[in-house]
Amino acid sequence: MTVAGALLLAVVWGFLLRYVPDNSQGLLGVSPNRYLLVRTFAPAAAAAMGFLLVFGLVGGRLLAGRMLAPLTRITAAARTAGTGSLSHRIRMEGREDEFRELSDAFDSMLERLESHVAEQRRFAANASHELRTPLAVSQALLDVAREDPTRDRDELLARLRTVNTRAIDLTEALLLLGRSDRGLVTRERVDLSLAAEEAAETLLPLAERRGITLDVTGGAAWADGSPELLLRMVANLVQNAVVHNLPDGGTVTVHTEAAGDVTVVRVENSGPPVPPELVPTLTEPFQRGTERARSDGHAGAGLGLALVRSIVRAHGGALALVPRPAGGLLVTVRLPGTPRGPSPHARPHTGWGSGQ
Numbered sequence: 001m002t003v004a005g006a007l008l009l010a011v012v013w014g015f016l017l018r019y020v021p022d023n024s025q026g027l028l029g030v031s032p033n034r035y036l037l038v039r040t041f042a043p044a045a046a047a048a049m050g051f052l053l054v055f056g057l058v059g060g061r062l063l064a065g066r067m068l069a070p071l072t073r074i075t076a077a078a079r080t081a082g083t084g085s086l087s088h089r090i091r092m093e094g095r096e097d098e099f100r101e102l103s104d105a106f107d108s109m110l111e112r113l114e115s116h117v118a119e120q121r122r123f124a125a126n127a128s129h130e131l132r133t134p135l136a137v138s139q140a141l142l143d144v145a146r147e148d149p150t151r152d153r154d155e156l157l158a159r160l161r162t163v164n165t166r167a168i169d170l171t172e173a174l175l176l177l178g179r180s181d182r183g184l185v186t187r188e189r190v191d192l193s194l195a196a197e198e199a200a201e202t203l204l205p206l207a208e209r210r211g212i213t214l215d216v217t218g219g220a221a222w223a224d225g226s227p228e229l230l231l232r233m234v235a236n237l238v239q240n241a242v243v244h245n246l247p248d249g250g251t252v253t254v255h256t257e258a259a260g261d262v263t264v265v266r267v268e269n270s271g272p273p274v275p276p277e278l279v280p281t282l283t284e285p286f287q288r289g290t291e292r293a294r295s296d297g298h299a300g301a302g303l304g305l306a307l308v309r310s311i312v313r314a315h316g317g318a319l320a321l322v323p324r325p326a327g328g329l330l331v332t333v334r335l336p337g338t339p340r341g342p343s344p345h346a347r348p349h350t351g352w353g354s355g356q
Contacts, residue, residue: 070102073092074102074106077089081110086117089107090107122285134166138160144156176232187225187226189338190222190224190230191221192234192265193216199239207252210245212251214252217253218254218257219256221256222258225315232311233333236308237254240305241269245270245271246271251270252269254267258337263335264335266330267331268324268330270326270328272328273323282305283309305331308331316335319331320332
């Protein structure tokens with residue numbers, strides 16, 4: 001505004017006053033001369049310029065403050081988040097403009113970060129507790145052996161071996177969970193029907209001891225991913241179905257198929273009814289589903305379905321858990337399919353670690 005006023009005054013000065021004669025008679029002997037016009041015009045022009053300058057500074061500051069106020073709030077929220085406080089939200093009101101979209105996106109980001117950090121803290125706390133338990137049990141057994149030399153040594157060694165095995169399995173599961181969360185580095189084409197058969201063959205003795213019928217149906221189901229992780233995913237699903245089943249006479253059915261460009265693995269098991277409100281918690285780490293039936297002889301770490309969810313997510317798939325009306329659970333995994341045939345770099349896989 002000040003620049004526009006200055007240009008206008010310059011135009012008046014340069015193109016109007018230059019044609020006014022600079023003599024005592026003025027224009028045609030009746031008009032004021034240049035000296036009188038300058039003397040009259042200059043003070044008014046200076047006053048106008050001063051007013052425009054003050055008005056421009058004050059008005060510009062007020063307008064800039066009003067326009068940049070949302071950006072100031074966003075900056076303050078970013079600084080607050082930088083100190084570690086993720087619970088703050090901008091919640092900007094007003095019309096839908098670019099600042100409103102930016103603040104809404106920032107609030108969504110903070111919400112996701114807060115949820116992720118809270119989940120990581122819960123995971124760390126639970127992992128610490130789970131790792132401390134076998135160590136505490138081992139220490140107690142060693143104290144008993146030291147204080148009571150006459151105690152059966154073979155029994156103590158067997159119990160120590162069991163506790164140590166559980167700690168190793170838990171550590172391997174935590175490492176695998178972290179690896180699957182980081183994403184996939186290498187990919188190969190894997191037939192999940194073969195993974196299902198291998199998992200069923202490995203878990204068949206456990207199923208027979210529990211009186212559970214274990215069936216594998218369907219055809220070839222090719223997926224692109226990590227053979228080790230995909231095999232662990234299927235194995236955890238089958239083991240979870242065997243463990244959380246009826247005390248006797250239960251069934252587990254593993255079905256694989258290729259539906260268009262989607263590869264499907266479906267694991268269905270009998271068992272007591274599963275409350276619908278319990279289903280969302282089954283894929284959380286260290287959530288063992290205490291309301292689900294299981295044998296006292298199998299003390300898992302509560303990472304089975306959490307590993308499955310993490311592996312499915314790393315492969316760009318979807319995991320669905322649905323309670324069966326007759327009891328038990330139906331778990332469906334959908335992964336992006338791949339053309340039939342083994343990868344030229346595929347390696348044979350002959351085994352897998354113990355499930356969690």
